Amino acid sequence: MATVASTEPNETSGRTRSRSLGWPVAAISYLQATPLLLILGFFFILPILTIVVVSFWDYDFAGLYPDFLTMNYTDTLGSWVTWKTYLNTLKFTVLTWALTLVIGFWVAYFLAFHIRTTTMQMVLFLVCTVPFLTSNIIRMISWIPVLGRNGLVNSALIKLGVIPEPIEWLLYSDFAVVLALVHLNTLFMVTPIFNTLMRIDRSLIEAARDCGASGSQILWNVILPLAKPGMAIGSIFVVTLVMADFSTVQVMSGGQSASVALMMKNQMSLLQYPAAAANAVVLLVVVLLMVAAILRVVDIRKEL
Amino acid sequence: MTTETKTATPGKGISRRSLLKTGAAAVGAIAGSGAITGFPTIWAQNPITLRQFGTGVSNINAIAEKCKEDLGITLEMTATDSDAAAQRAVTQPDSYDIADIEYWIAKKVFPTGVMQPMDVSKIKYYDKIVPLFINGKLKPDSVVAQGTAPHTVGFVDAQDSKTFAKEPTQWMTLIPTIYNADTLGIRPDLVGREITTWADIMDPAFKGKTAILNIPSIGIMDAAMIMEAMGNIKYADKGNMTKDEIDQTIDFLIKAKQDGQFRAFWKSFDESVNLMASGEVVIQSMWSPAVAAVRSKGIACKYQPLKEGYRAWGGGLGLAAHLQGAQLDAAYEYINWYLSGWVGAYLNRQGYYSAAMETAKAHMSEDEWGFWVEGKPAKGDILSPEGKVMEKAGAVRDGGSFEERMGKVACWNSVMDEDRYMVRRWNEFIAA
Numbered sequence: 001m002a003t004v005a006s007t008e009p010n011e012t013s014g015r016t017r018s019r020s021l022g023w024p025v026a027a028i029s030y031l032q033a034t035p036l037l038l039i040l041g042f043f044f045i046l047p048i049l050t051i052v053v054v055s056f057w058d059y060d061f062a063g064l065y066p067d068f069l070t071m072n073y074t075d076t077l078g079s080w081v082t083w084k085t086y087l088n089t090l091k092f093t094v095l096t097w098a099l100t101l102v103i104g105f106w107v108a109y110f111l112a113f114h115i116r117t118t119t120m121q122m123v124l125f126l127v128c129t130v131p132f133l134t135s136n137i138i139r140m141i142s143w144i145p146v147l148g149r150n151g152l153v154n155s156a157l158i159k160l161g162v163i164p165e166p167i168e169w170l171l172y173s174d175f176a177v178v179l180a181l182v183h184l185n186t187l188f189m190v191t192p193i194f195n196t197l198m199r200i201d202r203s204l205i206e207a208a209r210d211c212g213a214s215g216s217q218i219l220w221n222v223i224l225p226l227a228k229p230g231m232a233i234g235s236i237f238v239v240t241l242v243m244a245d246f247s248t249v250q251v252m253s254g255g256q257s258a259s260v261a262l263m264m265k266n267q268m269s270l271l272q273y274p275a276a277a278a279n280a281v282v283l284l285v286v287v288l289l290m291v292a293a294i295l296r297v298v299d300i301r302k303e304l
Numbered sequence: 305m306t307t308e309t310k311t312a313t314p315g316k317g318i319s320r321r322s323l324l325k326t327g328a329a330a331v332g333a334i335a336g337s338g339a340i341t342g343f344p345t346i347w348a349q350n351p352i353t354l355r356q357f358g359t360g361v362s363n364i365n366a367i368a369e370k371c372k373e374d375l376g377i378t379l380e381m382t383a384t385d386s387d388a389a390a391q392r393a394v395t396q397p398d399s400y401d402i403a404d405i406e407y408w409i410a411k412k413v414f415p416t417g418v419m420q421p422m423d424v425s426k427i428k429y430y431d432k433i434v435p436l437f438i439n440g441k442l443k444p445d446s447v448v449a450q451g452t453a454p455h456t457v458g459f460v461d462a463q464d465s466k467t468f469a470k471e472p473t474q475w476m477t478l479i480p481t482i483y484n485a486d487t488l489g490i491r492p493d494l495v496g497r498e499i500t501t502w503a504d505i506m507d508p509a510f511k512g513k514t515a516i517l518n519i520p521s522i523g524i525m526d527a528a529m530i531m532e533a534m535g536n537i538k539y540a541d542k543g544n545m546t547k548d549e550i551d552q553t554i555d556f557l558i559k560a561k562q563d564g565q566f567r568a569f570w571k572s573f574d575e576s577v578n579l580m581a582s583g584e585v586v587i588q589s590m591w592s593p594a595v596a597a598v599r600s601k602g603i604a605c606k607y608q609p610l611k612e613g614y615r616a617w618g619g620g621l622g623l624a625a626h627l628q629g630a631q632l633d634a635a636y637e638y639i640n641w642y643l644s645g646w647v648g649a650y651l652n653r654q655g656y657y658s659a660a661m662e663t664a665k666a667h668m669s670e671d672e673w674g675f676w677v678e679g680k681p682a683k684g685d686i687l688s689p690e691g692k693v694m695e696k697a698g699a700v701r702d703g704g705s706f707e708e709r710m711g712k713v714a715c716w717n718s719v720m721d722e723d724r725y726m727v728r729r730w731n732e733f734i735a736a
Binding site for chain 2: 061063079080081084085088144145148149150151168171172250254255256258263266269270271272
């Protein structure tokens, strides 16, 4: 009896199996997810685990020694340099984020609502991407002859008689860093915001107008709330990119300013990999928290 | 022992493990290579490859080409930066035959036992090597400079010794290759006055127009030269500061930075060239090829000799511990060829100095020798080894002759006992 009883459910599940080409439904889902899992596991999870493991190791100039030390973390978190560098990086991030958000929104708004034909929209959008045909580094370095002591801006202003002598803070300053970061990252804001703005149902705007809303009221109460997912995605791009930047900060501040990634690069060039790994783990946690905060404010899945 | 089989099987890709597996074959090969040693001219028939890695001459392909041509020895060169070189020398001793490293790196590396000293009786031109590398004195009355002076790590007591000898012995650790004396570079058209001392970089008149290099181990030495020139401190040994001395130096730098004395901190060669050429800075730490690069743009730039003296650096070739038999002989032959003059002349023409000046002289024209080494005005245009005009006729080398420049070395690049502490404080300076 017992055997008969147990065969019954087996038969049912067997029937389900035959319906889905002899595989349990769950197995097929897992199988479909396997390639992604392998790729992410090999190229993403494994390296991050390695970094976490190495961050507990000991080191000297000659090599790394497997160990379990919290020294790298206490050194990193216990130093005022780290805190100051994080604050500095956060300052750059917040400034860049705010500026790219405002500029990116207006560019996207102009493209989405003021350009009538789709062809023209696409043409202008492509124009926005033209600077990306050259490398990041070149776009950044090209600011130097513009902003320098004897650069374009200063020599123009002096010739016009606006200023008696060159403005020093144009280059190798926080101003220069933020300027270059905004220049490099605004497109990452424009693209997702433009995308969400294009999906807004135009009849909503007409309805708002019919109800007597003014232009600014439409913008504030209709367009902005609907653009939030795009702004959130753009923000994630900008925040993660700026938090991890090292070359822009180094070049544009003339090495006078530090960023977290620059601190890591310094450690790596001195072969202090475990210290750099500990720093990377801390940075990862901070950036993940920031992304989580953005996602908490805006549900990006709602609009995707 | 087993790695020595590489003589019989030139080329890459043989791991230690696979060699251990074929231990029997290795024994045979050792016996074979032992037989070869009697015939130094064998290289052409049985090509020898020497793997050389490092920072200095390993960057110069012309030397590898000429070596192949003259000796039939193939040099496989790998260039790295100095920190990576130190690490590789210690951690992968089987991955190279010849280490091309700086003297301060040798101070870290040699005591770990991965290298073998050279028998000076086999070095044909040993007595031609500049005495700076033998006893630390360019001339008998010179003062020995601070820091990791090459002669302090240039010899060991015995073939199997890992501790450095105080006096020259029969066993030499490195054969000097490239060395030079560094100082501050200035824009003579923009400084508007005579620059005579390292302290001038801190002159309030140059506020926001100075730069120092952001490579901790070298930057700290430049800072030390400045500190001492200003009379702020007297170091027992600039090249090996105490924690207290490091603190004082860094605190001073932080204050100068916050007062806006510096325009920038450069990390790479081209950055220093651009800072100078664009007029962003008028006085800064600089390397001699960078000065030449600024001048080649038609912009006045001077490698200014200063009364406190120079900060010198130097590198050399050392042998890996595993070299034996035919390969060891080939390495000696390479080093003897190296000192025989052609390479020396090549390096001298680049504005560096060679270890055996006398042999190099024979490979240089009288005018070249006069300009680069004797400090005389050039009679004709001075060409780089690649044939580019470096200086026009009539030019005089900044700082003058070899003896004037290398004779006024105040300190050598070095590695400190408080290395890690120094780097941490240096990062604070950059973040401040």
